[in-house]
Amino acid sequence: MAIRSQLLKGILEGCILAIIARETVYGYELAVKLQNQGLDVSEGSIYPILLRLQKEKLIQGELRKSPSGPNRKYYRLTDAGQESLLTFRENWENVKKPVDQLLRGKEEI
Amino acid sequence: MQSLIAENNEKRKLLNKENKKIYEDMLMYVRLSYNKSETETEEVLMELLDHLLILQQEGRDASELFGDDPKQYANEIVGELPQMISKKLIMLFFMGVFYFLGVATFLNGLVSVIFHYGFGLLESSQTYYVGTISINTLLSLGIAFILVYAFIRYISWTCFKDVSKIFELLFTGIVFGALPFGTFLALFYFMPSFGPSITIEVYWLILIGICFYLLGSFFKRKA
Numbered sequence: 001m002a003i004r005s006q007l008l009k010g011i012l013e014g015c016i017l018a019i020i021a022r023e024t025v026y027g028y029e030l031a032v033k034l035q036n037q038g039l040d041v042s043e044g045s046i047y048p049i050l051l052r053l054q055k056e057k058l059i060q061g062e063l064r065k066s067p068s069g070p071n072r073k074y075y076r077l078t079d080a081g082q083e084s085l086l087t088f089r090e091n092w093e094n095v096k097k098p099v100d101q102l103l104r105g106k107e108e109i
Numbered sequence: 110m111q112s113l114i115a116e117n118n119e120k121r122k123l124l125n126k127e128n129k130k131i132y133e134d135m136l137m138y139v140r141l142s143y144n145k146s147e148t149e150t151e152e153v154l155m156e157l158l159d160h161l162l163i164l165q166q167e168g169r170d171a172s173e174l175f176g177d178d179p180k181q182y183a184n185e186i187v188g189e190l191p192q193m194i195s196k197k198l199i200m201l202f203f204m205g206v207f208y209f210l211g212v213a214t215f216l217n218g219l220v221s222v223i224f225h226y227g228f229g230l231l232e233s234s235q236t237y238y239v240g241t242i243s244i245n246t247l248l249s250l251g252i253a254f255i256l257v258y259a260f261i262r263y264i265s266w267t268c269f270k271d272v273s274k275i276f277e278l279l280f281t282g283i284v285f286g287a288l289p290f291g292t293f294l295a296l297f298y299f300m301p302s303f304g305p306s307i308t309i310e311v312y313w314l315i316l317i318g319i320c321f322y323l324l325g326s327f328f329k330r331k332a
Contacts, residue, residue, distance in 0.1 A: 027156045028163050043160065044174045044182055047153060051189035054149075063152065071116070073156055 012041060013049055014088035017077065020059055021085055026072040050075065058084050113151045120158055124165065131171050131179055131269075132161055138183045138268040141261050144198060145190040153186060180269045200332035204325050209253050210246070211322030218314025225311060235311055240304025245296055256289050 012034075019025060019033050027050065031043040053059045058081035066072040077085070117136075124132055136154055160174055175182045224231045263281070 026159075028160050031160070042173065042176050043164075044157075044176055047156060048185045048189045051149070051153060051186070051191075055189065055191050061152065070120075070159065071155075072159065073152055 009049065012039070012045070013053065014085070014092065015039060016046065016049060016053065017058065017081055017085040017088065020075050021077050021082065024074045024076045026066070026074050030075070053081070056080075056084075110147060110151060113155060117151070117155055117158060120155075120162065123162055124158075128161055128165055128171050131175065132158060134268040135175065135179060135183050138180070138265055139187055139190075141265045141268075142187045142190065143261065144193050145187065146193050149190050153190070157186075183268075197332050200328050204328040204332060205254070205257070206250060207321045207325035207328060209250065211318050211320075211325055213249070213318075214314050214321055215318025218311055218316075218318055221311035221314065231311075233310060234308050235314075236306050236308045238302040238304045238306050241300050241302050243304070245300055248296055249293060252289055252292060256285060260285055 015034065015037070016030065019030060025033065027046065028043075030050075031046055034041055034046070035043075050059070050061070054061055057078055059075045060078050061073045061075050063071050063073050121129065121132065121136075135157065139150060139154060142150070157174065161171060164171065164174055171179075221231055221235065225233050263284075267277070
């Protein structure tokens with residue numbers, strides 16, 4: 001359970017960084033975008049991750065008036081966040097192909 | 110910060126009954142994590158409230174946000190909140206100490222003055238022994254802090270639970286009322302007198318109480 005959820009959390013973190021890299025978003029908007037990508041995560045799970053990414057200074061939140069009125073907290077990527085996203089992308093590319101092959105049962109020995 | 114809390118109070122009125130219950134438990138539970146950064150705490154509480162309001166408009170359930178175990182979700186949030194800076198925590202500690210001393214001394218003085226000048230009971234002055242009063246003050250402060258801590262733990266425990274009113278009344282009455290009150294009385298009754306003695310007029314206690322309280326406010330502003 002622990003390893004599985006750690007793995008998923010790490011991947012979700014990477015996806016969140018990728019979305020925020022494209023545009024500044026607020027919490028609910030981010031949840032919708034993740035779901036539109038087909039990532040079936042519980043909507044609440046983004047908030048602990050957003051808190052952690054802020055603590056690690058990978059993203060920065062700012063309270064701003066939204067077009068529809070109320071204050072919203074918009075997130076944008078920091079320089080450290082950009083770097084972290086690059087690292088994530090690299091790691092993902094490295095692991096994606098071998099894992100896919102392994103799961104399809106096409107290992108070449 | 111205050112404006113965020115005020116905005117939260119206003120927006121919360123838009124929640125329906127079930128959502129309000131679950132959100133207010135969440136709010137209480139997260140705010141009771143007293144050593145976390147206040148700004149971050151209030152900001153994430155506002156985000157959760159905004160999100161919940163949208164779900165409510167769309168006719169969706171709160172469990173889509175908080176999952177099946179809201180308490181565990183609240184723990185996850187609390188676990189990720191950044192710590193309060195220690196300078197602020199120390200200031201709040203001294204604020205607590207001087208508020209407690211202020212109120213205790215003030216009430217002691219007020220009651221003595223009323224009894225003496227109003228009813229002709231008790232002496233117009235009280236004698237204190239420096240050794241005794243120092244030990245008693247330290248022990249009282251210790252008890253008061255344990256009490257506050259236990260009370261915070263108790264309230265967090267009742268979050269996300271339906272606790273019967275009778276149980277609540279009995280439990281809080283005994284544990285947070287009778288027990289500490291009895292301990293305070295026993296402390297002052299049984300502690301032997303030692304150290305040099307000072308005798309002061311009881312109305313001075315009121316003034317000293319106010320001074321302690323002002324000192325407490327000073328630390329509060331520093332925090």
